[in-house]
Amino acid sequence: MTTVLIVDDQHLQRLGFRMLLEAQPDMNVVEEATNGSEAVRKTAELRPDVVLMDIRMPGMDGIEATRRIVESGGRSRVLVLTTFDLDEYAYEALRAGASGFFLKDARPDELVVGIRAVAAGDSVISPGITRKLIDTFTQRLPNGRSAAQEQRLAGLTEREREVLAAVATGWSNAEVAEQLHLAESTVKSHVSRILAKIGARDRVQAVIFAYDVGLVRPS
Structure with missing residues (x-):
C-alpha cells in the first residue's frame, strides 16, 4: 500500500486528488495539508511514501517545504505539481530534492503511474523534459x-x-x-x-x- 500526503491550498484540487487516489486499490491518502508548513509537519508525523506537493501556496511554498522534507533525511519522496512544463518553480523544486514533477492537467492514469514510480524510487520526468528544464534555466546554475x-x-x-x-x-x-x-x-x-x-x-x-x-x- 502506497501512502500519500496531498498538499494543495485549493480545496477542490485536494478533493479531486483524494477521490482519484482512494479509488486505487494500492493507495491510501493519509492526510491533507494546505501549505508548506503543514506539509513539513505532517510528513514528519506520518512519514508517507509520497508527498504530492503543490508549488505555489501562501506562506511557505512547495519549494521550501520540499527542501525541508528532503533535508530531514526521512523516507518520504516528493512529487511536485505545476501548471506549466517549464515553470521555473518546477526547476527549483527539483534542485530542492523533489523526485520529479507532473502537470496539473496530466491524465489521471499518468498521475497514478507517476506516484507509483516515485514510491518505488524512480523519477517521473522524461529525459527530454529534464534536459529542457535545465537548458531553459542555465543562468541559475552555480559557477564552479x-x-x-x-x-x-x-x-x-x-x-x-x-x-x-x-x-x-x-x-x-x-x-x-x-x-x-x-x-x-x-x-x-x-x-x-x-x-x-x-x-x-x-x-x-x-x-x-x-x-x-x-x-x-x-x-
Whole structure:
C-alpha cells in the first residue's frame, strides 16, 4: 500500500486528488495539508511514501517545504505539481530534492503511474523534459564546484562519468547502451553505482549534479 500526503491550498484540487487516489486499490491518502508548513509537519508525523506537493501556496511554498522534507533525511519522496512544463518553480523544486514533477492537467492514469514510480524510487520526468528544464534555466546554475562536489565527482570511474554525462544529455538507458556499446543491464548497474557514489536519490538529482559540476554543458 502506497501512502500519500496531498498538499494543495485549493480545496477542490485536494478533493479531486483524494477521490482519484482512494479509488486505487494500492493507495491510501493519509492526510491533507494546505501549505508548506503543514506539509513539513505532517510528513514528519506520518512519514508517507509520497508527498504530492503543490508549488505555489501562501506562506511557505512547495519549494521550501520540499527542501525541508528532503533535508530531514526521512523516507518520504516528493512529487511536485505545476501548471506549466517549464515553470521555473518546477526547476527549483527539483534542485530542492523533489523526485520529479507532473502537470496539473496530466491524465489521471499518468498521475497514478507517476506516484507509483516515485514510491518505488524512480523519477517521473522524461529525459527530454529534464534536459529542457535545465537548458531553459542555465543562468541559475552555480559557477564552479564545491569541495564536496569535487570529492563525489572524483569517486566516479571514467566509464561512470561517461554514463552520467550521457544520462544528463537526455539519453535513456537503451540509448546510452547503444551509444557506448554496452548492455542495457550494464548501464543500469552503472547508474545505480553513480547514484550511490554522488549521493543522489534518483536519476533527476544525478542529472542536476552533472550540470552543477560542469560534466556537461547546456546546449
